[in-house]
Structures are given as C-alpha cells and as structure tokens.
Amino acid sequence: MGHHTRRLVVAALAAGALGFALAGPADAQNFTKPVTIIVPYAPGGTSDILARLIGPKLSEGIGQPVIVENKPSASGNIGADFVAKAAGDGHTLLITDVGTLATQPSLVKKLSFDVQKDLVPVTMVMFSPYLFAVHPSVPASSWAELLAYAKANPGKLNIANSGVGSIQHLTAIVVQKKRGIDWTHVPYRGGAAAIRAVVANESNVIMNGALPTTPFVKQGQLKGLAVSGEKRLAQLPDLPTFKEIDMPIVETGSWQGFLASKGTPPPMVARLNAELRKVLAIQEISAKIVELGGDVRTNTPDEFTAWMTKAIAEWGEVAKAENISLD
Amino acid sequence: MGRRVDIPDLAFAGFLLALGGLAFHLAGELQIGRAGEMGPGYVPRGLALVVVMMGLGMALRALFAGGRAFPAVAFRPLVLIGTAVALFALLLPRIGLALTSAAVVLCSGFAAADVRLRENLVLAVGLSAFAVALFIIGLRLPLRTWPW
Amino acid sequence: MDLIGNLATGFSVALTPANLGFCFLGALIGTLVGVLPGIAPITTIAMLLPFTFTLPPASSLIMLAGIFYGAQYGGSTTAILVNVPGESSAIVTCLDGHQMARKGRAGPALAIAAIASFAAGTIATLIIATASAPMAWLALKFTAPEYFSLMVLGLTGAVVLAHGAPGKAVAMVVVGLMLGLVGIDVNTGAPRMTFGIAELGDGIGFVPIAIGMFGIAELAVTLGRPQDRTLLDVKLGSLWPSREEFRASVPAMLRGTALGSILGVLPGGGAALSSFAAYAFEKKSSKTPERFGHGAIEGVAAPEAANNAGAQTSFIPLLTLGIPGNAIMALMVGAMMIQGVQPGPQVMTSQPELFWGVIASMWTGNLMLIVLNLPLIGLWVSLLRVPYRLMFPAIVLFCCIGTYSVGNSAFDVGVMLLFALLGVFFIKVGAEPAPFILGFILGPLMEENFRRAMMLSRGDPMVFLERPISAGLLILSAVLFAVLVSPALRSGREKVFQE
Numbered sequence: 005m006g007h008h009t010r011r012l013v014v015a016a017l018a019a020g021a022l023g024f025a026l027a028g029p030a031d032a033q034n035f036t037k038p039v040t041i042i043v044p045y046a047p048g049g050t051s052d053i054l055a056r057l058i059g060p061k062l063s064e065g066i067g068q069p070v071i072v073e074n075k076p077s078a079s080g081n082i083g084a085d086f087v088a089k090a091a092g093d094g095h096t097l098l099i100t101d102v103g104t105l106a107t108q109p110s111l112v113k114k115l116s117f118d119v120q121k122d123l124v125p126v127t128m129v130m131f132s133p134y135l136f137a138v139h140p141s142v143p144a145s146s147w148a149e150l151l152a153y154a155k156a157n158p159g160k161l162n163i164a165n166s167g168v169g170s171i172q173h174l175t176a177i178v179v180q181k182k183r184g185i186d187w188t189h190v191p192y193r194g195g196a197a198a199i200r201a202v203v204a205n206e207s208n209v210i211m212n213g214a215l216p217t218t219p220f221v222k223q224g225q226l227k228g229l230a231v232s233g234e235k236r237l238a239q240l241p242d243l244p245t246f247k248e249i250d251m252p253i254v255e256t257g258s259w260q261g262f263l264a265s266k267g268t269p270p271p272m273v274a275r276l277n278a279e280l281r282k283v284l285a286i287q288e289i290s291a292k293i294v295e296l297g298g299d300v301r302t303n304t305p306d307e308f309t310a311w312m313t314k315a316i317a318e319w320g321e322v323a324k325a326e327n328i329s330l331d
Numbered sequence: 332m333g334r335r336v337d338i339p340d341l342a343f344a345g346f347l348l349a350l351g352g353l354a355f356h357l358a359g360e361l362q363i364g365r366a367g368e369m370g371p372g373y374v375p376r377g378l379a380l381v382v383v384m385m386g387l388g389m390a391l392r393a394l395f396a397g398g399r400a401f402p403a404v405a406f407r408p409l410v411l412i413g414t415a416v417a418l419f420a421l422l423l424p425r426i427g428l429a430l431t432s433a434a435v436v437l438c439s440g441f442a443a444a445d446v447r448l449r450e451n452l453v454l455a456v457g458l459s460a461f462a463v464a465l466f467i468i469g470l471r472l473p474l475r476t477w478p479w
Numbered sequence: 480m481d482l483i484g485n486l487a488t489g490f491s492v493a494l495t496p497a498n499l500g501f502c503f504l505g506a507l508i509g510t511l512v513g514v515l516p517g518i519a520p521i522t523t524i525a526m527l528l529p530f531t532f533t534l535p536p537a538s539s540l541i542m543l544a545g546i547f548y549g550a551q552y553g554g555s556t557t558a559i560l561v562n563v564p565g566e567s568s569a570i571v572t573c574l575d576g577h578q579m580a581r582k583g584r585a586g587p588a589l590a591i592a593a594i595a596s597f598a599a600g601t602i603a604t605l606i607i608a609t610a611s612a613p614m615a616w617l618a619l620k621f622t623a624p625e626y627f628s629l630m631v632l633g634l635t636g637a638v639v640l641a642h643g644a645p646g647k648a649v650a651m652v653v654v655g656l657m658l659g660l661v662g663i664d665v666n667t668g669a670p671r672m673t674f675g676i677a678e679l680g681d682g683i684g685f686v687p688i689a690i691g692m693f694g695i696a697e698l699a700v701t702l703g704r705p706q707d708r709t710l711l712d713v714k715l716g717s718l719w720p721s722r723e724e725f726r727a728s729v730p731a732m733l734r735g736t737a738l739g740s741i742l743g744v745l746p747g748g749g750a751a752l753s754s755f756a757a758y759a760f761e762k763k764s765s766k767t768p769e770r771f772g773h774g775a776i777e778g779v780a781a782p783e784a785a786n787n788a789g790a791q792t793s794f795i796p797l798l799t800l801g802i803p804g805n806a807i808m809a810l811m812v813g814a815m816m817i818q819g820v821q822p823g824p825q826v827m828t829s830q831p832e833l834f835w836g837v838i839a840s841m842w843t844g845n846l847m848l849i850v851l852n853l854p855l856i857g858l859w860v861s862l863l864r865v866p867y868r869l870m871f872p873a874i875v876l877f878c879c880i881g882t883y884s885v886g887n888s889a890f891d892v893g894v895m896l897l898f899a900l901l902g903v904f905f906i907k908v909g910a911e912p913a914p915f916i917l918g919f920i921l922g923p924l925m926e927e928n929f930r931r932a933m934m935l936s937r938g939d940p941m942v943f944l945e946r947p948i949s950a951g952l953l954i955l956s957a958v959l960f961a962v963l964v965s966p967a968l969r970s971g972r973e974k975v976f977q978e
Binding site: 046047048049050052053056057059060073074075076077078079081082085111114116159162167168169188190191192193194196197199200201203204205206207215216218219220222223225292295296297328330 | 521522524525526528529532618619620621622623663665666667668669670675677678680681746796800801802803806809810812813816817818819821822823824825886887888927931934935937
C-alpha cells in the first residue's frame with residue numbers, strides 16, 4: 005500500500021511540478037508554496053531541533069511558510085525515502101545526520117532509495133566531535149594507560165555505543181582492530197541511554213557527542229580521556245585530541261545537513277544554499293548551534309556532495325571489513 | 332459433541348497456535364547465538380515456543396471442559412467502522428483532511444442502528460470543519476486541508 | 480533547614496505573574512492535547528520549542544513541564560469518558576474509570592482522578608525538593624540485571640490486571656512480549672519479524688495498538704448491543720464523590736503516590752510500570768478484588784496518583800544527574816541546551832533560581848490543573864448525554880487523526896485497524912487486552928536488559944542472583960507468582976466468561 009500511495013503522491017506532485025515548469029524558467033528559483041522540512045527522526049533529536057531552529061528564519065528569507073514534519077522510523081530511512089521520491093522543485097527538504105547519509109547506505113543493502121542519486125546535497129549545517137571517557141573506577145587517566153590496563157586485564161572493558169552501526173560503534177571497532185585493545189561493544193538505544201549506563205558503571209567506556217558528555221566529565225561522574233578531531237575543546241582544554249594521541253581515526257564525529265529531492269534544478273539548489281547560509285550566519289542561530297554541541301559548518305552543494313561521497317566510502321570500507329550489516 | 336467444546340477458548344487457542352507458529356517461522360531466519368552473546372533470534376524463538384505450548388494446553392482444555400458457543404458478532408458496526416478507518420488511511424494523504432473527515436464520519440455514522448441521514452450529513456460537515464480548525468489551524472499539524 | 484530557603488527561592492520565581500501565566504498556558508495546552516487521543520505531548524513540546532527560544536530559561540521550562548503533566552492529566556479524562564487511552568498510563572485508568580462512567584459515576588471518577596493527581600503532584604514535589612539526592616542514587620543503582628528483574632516483577636503483576644481466567648491473562652502477556660520484539664534488534668541491528676516492511680523497523684507503534692484495541696474495538700462491540708443508545712447504562716448520578724468513595728480513595732492515593740514516586744525515578748521504563756503496579760497492588764491487597772474492573776474507585780485513584788507522582792519524579796534524574804529518563808525528558812534536555820543551560824548536577828548549584836523555580840512551578844501547575852479541571856467535569860460529563868450515534872463518529876475520526884499524527888504515517892492507521900479487529904476477537908473470546916499491552920511495553924525493555932546483562936556477565940546467569948536488588952526483586956516476583964497461582968489452582972476455572 006505504501007508503495008502505491010507514494011506513486012500517486014509522486015504523480016500528483018509531478019503534475020504540480022509540470023504546471024509550475026510551464027510558468028517559466030525564471031521561476032525555477034522562486035518559492036511558490038509552503039516548504040516542508042522532513043525530519044526522519046522523532047521530535048527532540050539534534051536534527052529536529054535544528055529544523056525547528058532554522059525553519060522560522062528560513063521562512064522569512066523565502067517569503068513562504070516553512071513546515072517541519074517528522075517522519076520517524078527505520079533509522080531515518082523512511083523520511084529520507086519520502087524526500088527522495090518527492091518532486092524535485094526544492095519545496096521538500098530533508099535534514100538528517102551522518103547515520104542516514106554516510107553509514108546506512110553501506111549497512112542496509114535493501115534501501116528503497118540511493119542516497120547519492122536520489123537526494124541533492126544543499127549544505128552541511130553542523131559538525132560535532134566526540135568525547136572519549138571512562139567511568140572513574142577504571143584505573144586509567146590517559147589513552148596510554150587505558151591500553152595498558154586493557155592488555156593486563158582482558159575482558160574488563162565494556163564500551164557503550166548509541167546503537168549498532170552508529171559512528172561511535174564503527175569508530176570503536178576501528179580502534180579495536182588497529183590498536184589491539186580488547187573491549188566488548190555494548191549497544192544502547194541512543195546516546196543518552198549510553199551515558200546513563202556508563203555513569204551507573206553498567207558499561208565503563210564511552211565515546212559520545214562532546215556536548216552532552218562534557219558536564220559529566222566536569223562533575224567527575226566520568227573521566228575524560230580525549231576528544232575527536234584536531235582541535236581541543238574550549239570547555240575541557242586539558243583533554244588531548246585524537247590527533248595528539250595518535251588514534252587511527254581522527255576526524256570522527258556527528259554532522260547534519262540539508263538535502264533536496266532528485267531533479268531539483270541547480271539554480272534552486274543554489275538559492276536554497278544561499279538562504280540557509282544566510283540563516284546560519286545569524287549570530288542568534290549560530291550561538292544556539294554551539295550550545296547544541298557543535299560548530300556551524302556550511303559549504304557549497306559541490307563541497308557537501310564530495311564530503312558525503314568520501315564519508316560513504318570510508319565508513320563503507322569499515323562496515324565491509326568488519327562484515328557489519330543491518331539486513 | 333458440540334456441547335462439550337468451549338468454542339471461544341478453542342478459537343483463542345487456535346489464535347495462539349497460529350501466531351506462535353508464525354513467529355517461530357519468522358524468527359527461524361534469525362541467528363540464535365549463545366547465552367553470552369545472544370543472537371536476535373534467541374528470545375523471539377523462546378517466546379514463540381511458549382505461545383505454542385500455551386495454545387496446545389488451552390486447546391486440550393477447551394475440547395473437554397464444558398460447552399460454550401461463540402458469542403454473536405454484530406457485523407454491521409464492525410464492517411462500517413473498519414471501512415471508515417481504512418478510508419482515512421487511504422484518503423488522507425491524497426485528498427486532505429477536510430474531505431477525508433467528512434467521508435470517515437459519513438461511513439462510520441451508518442454503524443449505528445438508529446442513524447438518520449440528514450443528521451449524519453450535518454455531523455460530517457460540522458466535524459470536518461471542527462477537525463480542520465482544531466488540528467490544522469490550532470495545533471498546526473502538518474496536514475493538508477484540501478486535495479490541491 | 481535549607482529546604483525552606485530553597486522553596487522560597489523557587490516560589491519567588493514560580494509566582495511571578497509572567498511565570499504563572501506560562502505555567503497556566505502549559506497546563507492548558509497540555510490538558511487539551513492530553514484529551515485528544517494520540518496527540519502526544521512530545522509532538523506539542525517539539526512544536527512549541529521555537530517559541531520558547533525567546534523566553535527566559537525558567538519560563539520556557541515551566542511552560543514545557545506544564546504541557547507534560549497537563550497531558551498526563553488530560554489523558555485520563557478521555558480514558559474515563561470514552562475508553563480511549565492515549566498513552567500507557569491511561570490504559571489502567573480505562574479499566575475502572577470507564578466502568579464507573581458507564582454506571583453513571585463519571586463525575587466522581589473524574590473528580591477523584593483530579594484530586595489524586597493533585598495530591599500526588601504535591602507530595603512528589605515535596606519529595607523532589609527534599610530527597611532528590613538519595614533518589615538519584617537509586618537511579619544509578621539500577622543497571623541491566625536490576626531492570627530485568629524489575630520487569631519480571633512487573634509482568635507477574637500484569638496477571639493481576641485481568642479479572643478473567645489467569646491462564647488467558649498469562650497467554651496475553653506472552654503474546655504482548657512477542658509482538659513487542661517486532662522491529663530492529665538493539666543488540667545486533669537485525670530487523671526481526673518485520674515481513675521486510677521498513678515502517679516496522681522501529682517496532683509496532685504503541686499508540687495504534689492501544690487506540691485500536693481499546694478505543695475502536697470497544698466501540699465496534701458496544702454499537703452491536705441494541706440497548707446502548709447513549710454511553711450510559713443508567714442516568715447520571717452526582718458529580719461529586721460520595722463519602723465512602725473518598726474514604727476508599729485516600730489510602731489508595733497515598734499508596735499509589737509512594738509506588739509512582741519510586742518507579743518514576745528509574746530511567747528507561749520505570750515510569751511505564753507505575754500505574755500498572757499501583758493498580759495491581761490495590762487489587763491484590765483489597766478485601767473485595769472482584770469489584771476491580773467493574774468500577775472500583777481505588778482502581779482510578781491509585782494509578783492516577785502513581786502516574787502523576789511518577790511523571791513528576793522522572794524529573795529527578797534529569798535535574799540531578801542530567802540523565803533523561805524518557806523521550807519527553809530527552810526533549811527537555813534539548814530545550815535546556817538551546818537555552819544555554821547544560822542539564823546536570825551543576826544546575827542545582829549554579830542556577831538555583833532555575834532549578835527551584837521549575838520545581839515550585841510543578842506545584843503551582845498542579846494547583847492550576849485542579850482549578851482548571853474541577854469546573855470542567857460538569858462539561859465533560861454532559862458530553863456523555865450526547866446521543867451515542869453522534870458521539871462515536873467523532874471518536875473514530877479523532878482516533879484516526881491522533882494515530883496518524885504520531886509519525887505522520889498512514890501505515891500506523893492501518894496498524895490501528897488491524898489491532899481493532901484483533902481487539903474485537905479478544906473481547907469475543909474473553910481475553911483481556913490490558914495484560915497484553917503491559918507485555919508489549921515491557922517486552923523489548925526486558926529482552927534488551929536481559930541480553931545486556933548476560934553480555935556484561937559474559938554469559939553467566941548468576942548475575943541476576945548475585946546482585947542484591949536484582950535478587951530481591953526476583954524473590955518478590957516468585958512470591959507474587961505463588962500467591963497468584965495458588966487460588967487459581969484451588970478454585971479451578973470458575974471465573975465467569977464476561978463480555
């Protein structure tokens with residue numbers, strides 16, 4: 005039934021797009037009706053908050069109402085599929101994260117759409133690093149000490165992740181293989197549940213978004229070891245970066261971006277890119293994004309496409325090498 | 332013979348056997364794993380077995396414990412309300428909330444034995460307007476009002 | 480004692496006209512969305528999030544928290560009046576609340592629900608103000624084995640929910656557990672029993688099942704009975720509870736509050752148990768358990784109190800540990816972060832006005848809810864005078880819209896239809912849906928924690944007995960099971976089949 009519905013909707017929207025095309029090529033970058041931002045997750049996640057943060061300002065810029073619609077389920081693939089099959093007129097946008105855009109394509113073989121072919125990257129929005137921490141009862145205060153501890157005490161470390169196939173999980177697997185550290189991967193339903201488990205000493209190692217994890221490190225409920233990327237955190241300046249401690253993966257973290265449907269004309273994509281960058285340049289908005297735990301990171305559609313291609317290839321390699329599949 | 336069988340219990344036992352069997356079959360494709368590292372099929376298969384066993388037990392008891400007939404089912408409300416819900420699922424994505432609401436109210440209204448046509452029509456229009464006002468204008472649910 | 484000073488700080492924030500206004504607005508919106516089946520407070524909070532960006536942090540949190548507990552309250556109104564539960568806690572309220580309504584006692588049921596909510600809210604606010612720290616300690620003592628054992632206890636209690644044959648109730652619990660496992664397996668990421676349908680990846684939705692099985696199924700069966708011209712079997716009685724009803728309710732409320740306060744603190748599933756547990760406890764400890772399921776006032780008072788106390792204390796792990804216990808609390812974390820407030824233990828010391836202001840507002844909010852709702856009871860009850868043939872099409876329509884709106888998905892409406900038909904079948908064969916739903920909610924939590932505990936113990940099942948809290952909960956379950964089974968064995972299958 006779902007398929008049939010979708011076809012009819014596509015037909016209806018295509019008819020609309022046709023009428024719209026007849027109005028003349030000059031209109032290809034104008035907004036003629038409300039714009040819908042599809043969030044493929046339940047309300048409350050980072051993608052959802054970003055959409056609701058950006059939506060009202062975007063609406064001012066394009067002179068049309070902006071509606072945020074959640075289409076949760078299937079790790080974001082239902083919502084992404086909806087946008088992939090919507091009319092390519094720039095009026096249906098997808099905001100989603102590294103999961104849908106970089107890892108799902110390699111982990112799920114039977115996806116009903118092709119992330120690279122059926123979606124048009126518009127711009128990246130935000131990048132946030134990971135914090136690597138342990139429970140205070142683990143006798144190690146640096147990565148070197150943790151490695152030594154793991155060697156001396158096999159089977160004692162349990163690393164919590166926010167779900168099978170999440171970037172946290174894949175990163176931990178790469179570290180395990182490349183550095184020979186022995187830990188058991190314990191999956192949780194999302195980052196908040198993983199933090200709770202490590203604070204309660206159910207699992208004892210965690211790699212998780214820097215912002216939600218930082219206060220626990222500051223309060224001494226967790227012991228910070230390092231932060232991903234090449235830049236130290238302003239809030240925890242003593243923590244070394246993954247680059248400094250020579251982690252096998254340095255640039256790992258979570259990111260979000262906007263995409264449009266296949267067939268959206270390049271002038272429209274350019275207009276959307278310009279409007280979104282204008283919104284993200286607003287001091288009030290960028291300050292909120294920093295509070296959400298990341299840096300505003302915008303780019304051109306081409307740069308975003310290249311970024312995605314690289315990420316899909318890299319994580320795909322990890323997934324293939326480890327034979328991880330979610331089918 | 333018929334008087335000896337508890338038909339409702341037998342029907343429930345049949346349901347358990349069918350559902351348990353189906354779940355066992357579906358979980359059969361999943362890995363079982365071992366206690367320290369259970370596969371996705373470990374728990375579902377165990378539960379499916381329990382359901383099947385309970386179904387068998389209940390079937391045996393139903394065959395010998397007292398006779399009861401299956402209670403009467405009023406098909407008119409069941410069919411009409413079921414159709415109304417199905418109409419909602421099929422129509423809403425296509426023709427918007429206003430017309431879908433009217434269709435659902437019209438259809439389900441006939442489930443009542445004492446339905447009055449004119450009253451039902453007025454109710455359909457009224458509830459449709461109310462739903463649009465409440466859910467689209469008031470609560471701003473991302474729904475279309477009209478087909479266009 | 481610090482408490483007085485802290486509460487004074489809190490009330491100085493909560494009682495400013497602006498914050499009282501936001502609190503009222505939140506409670507009002509919450510009640511409205513709570514009354515509408517399926518419209519979840521989480522959707523509403525997300526929708527209002529952008530409007531709160533411009534407010535001061537305390538005001539925005541006060542309003543969002545108001546929506547949350549307002550919705551808890553509103554949900555019970557719908558459960559009592561039309562037997563449609565919008566969320567898990569309201570299912571138990573349906574059992575006796577709706578039976579009371581059918582006997583013309585809708586007014587007292589609504590009044591007791593409101594009073595129980597208020598009493599529980601007041602006590603829970605005091606608990607948060609005085610005992611946050613030790614309660615938070617409890618939250619950290621619960622790890623995978625403890626959660627598993629708690630769920631076992633909860634499921635054993637689920638059998639008490641049924642008033643028919645215990646054999647069928649046990650079967651329904653297991654069927655619920657099994658259907659709860661549909662979807663992507665947390666531990667391996669493998670989709671299970673989904674028929675390859677992507678929409679089932681996150682499992683079968685709770686709202687479509689609950690609304691289908693309770694609301695729509697009940698409605699289709701009721702309409703089949705020719706005598707039911709209105710929702711009521713008899714004419715409306717007094718709006719106010721009688722002296723006896725009050726006397727029966729007060730201890731039930733207190734017990735419910737105690738149970739709810741403790742369970743609400745446990746992140747990830749504790750709160751889901753609170754109303755079920757309170758109901759099961761009342762029924763089991765009652766001298767006249769046979770009244771339950773036929774309109775026992777304690778069956779409304781205890782779960783309503785437990786539910787609201789639990790909703791309130793679920794703020795404890797959020798405010799003291801920074802750990803959100805459920806999806807709504809996770810959304811509150813988002814709201815706090817956008818306001819530049821990092822949730823966690825430091826909030827209490829670094830921003831006492833915010834911390835105590837929000838806590839004090841919970842009490843003012845509960846006060847507003849009761850002021851708002853007691854006068855509304857007359858209005859709600861008069862809705863029952865509307866001929867049923869005009870009422871039920873509206874119920875069908877609202878159930879459809881509510882179910883659709885959860886995930887903007889027509890698929891969910893289809894799922895609701897399927898479970899409505901299944902619900903009719905269950906009614907006809909005398910199998911009750913409440914134990915099924917509890918199994919459905921707890922099934923995935925139980926499996927997840929069971930497998931995680933086994934994984935962390937490297938496959939050693941003794942872990943469930945070696946940890947004292949876990950062992951205690953398992954022993955309690957065994958005792959409860961023995962108590963439940965022995966009379967059933969003795970008296971055989973004497974229970975009458977009832978529709």
